[in-house]
Amino acid sequence: QVTLRESGPALVKPTQTLTLTCTFSGFSLSTSGMCVSWIRQPPGKALEWLALIDWDDDKYYSTSLKTRLTISKDTSKNQVVLTMTNMDPVDTATYYCARGRSPFDYWGQGTLVTVSS
Amino acid sequence: QSVLTQPPSVSGAPGQRVTISCTGSSSNIGAGYDVHWYQQLPGTAPKLLIYGNSNRPSGVPDRFSGSKSGTSASLAITGLQAEDEADYYCQSYDSSLSGHWVFGGGTKLTVL
Numbered sequence: 001q002v003t004l005r006e007s008g009p010a011l012v013k014p015t016q017t018l019t020l021t022c023t024f025s026g027f028s029l030s031t032s033g034m035c036v037s038w039i040r041q042p043p044g045k046a047l048e049w050l051a052l053i054d055w056d057d058d059k060y061y062s063t064s065l066k067t068r069l070t071i072s073k074d075t076s077k078n079q080v081v082l083t084m085t086n087m088d089p090v091d092t093a094t095y096y097c098a099r100g101r102s103p104f105d106y107w108g109q110g111t112l113v114t115v116s117s
Numbered sequence: 118q119s120v121l122t123q124p125p126s127v128s129g130a131p132g133q134r135v136t137i138s139c140t141g142s143s144s145n146i147g148a149g150y151d152v153h154w155y156q157q158l159p160g161t162a163p164k165l166l167i168y169g170n171s172n173r174p175s176g177v178p179d180r181f182s183g184s185k186s187g188t189s190a191s192l193a194i195t196g197l198q199a200e201d202e203a204d205y206y207c208q209s210y211d212s213s214l215s216g217h218w219v220f221g222g223g224t225k226l227t228v229l
Contacts, residue, residue: 046223047220047223048220049220052217054217061217062217078220102151104165105195107163107164109161109162110162
């Protein structure tokens with residue numbers, strides 16, 4: 001059974017760095033072809049893909065956000081970490097991690113991050 | 118502005134058939150990249166509904182079907198039920214310089 005769960009702060013201040021952790025089970029990121037992505041959704045708005053890391057440690061970032069994003073993995077802990085620097089109120093969103101690259105076949109429940117002073 | 122264009126809303130009565138369109142371009146759907154569809158029920162995470170243009174994951178009713186032609190794709194729902202009321206998103210890959218994995222703007226389905 002594949003599960004993913006996001007964790008991290010619910011509230012961050014403007015200019016701070018956000019660190020989110022995706023802890024997963026039911027698959028291994030050391031298996032060829034496996035990937036984990038981060039996707040966000042501002043309140044009432046559409047989904048936006050942010051970053052992806054694959055089993056070979058290749059990393060891909062949203063062009064518009066790549067200067068602010070870093071994705072990494074800890075295969076032994078079954079975790080993927082996303083950091084986003086210089087947070088702004090427009091970054092307020094529910095952040096999801098999901099397995100796969102296209103399609104995203106399993107999703108976590110999401111974690112709402114609010115950016116406010 | 119989403120790379121893939123969907124109508125903001127569609128509606129239908131129980132039992133009816135509705136379709137949701139997803140229009141892309143030559144750098145995504147038109148380039149041959151697969152289209153996938155997700156259903157997001159209120160207050161929940163998206164769920165994969167259709168993958169590879171027209172395939173249903175295990176457990177998805179055959180009332181849901183997908184198709185793709187040229188630079189567009191469509192999701193059809195037949196025998197509309199109250200529990201189908203949700204947001205639906207299409208997703209593909211974009212090969213332009215600014216692209217990667219892209220979503221449509223989402224369509225709110227209302228069951229009348």
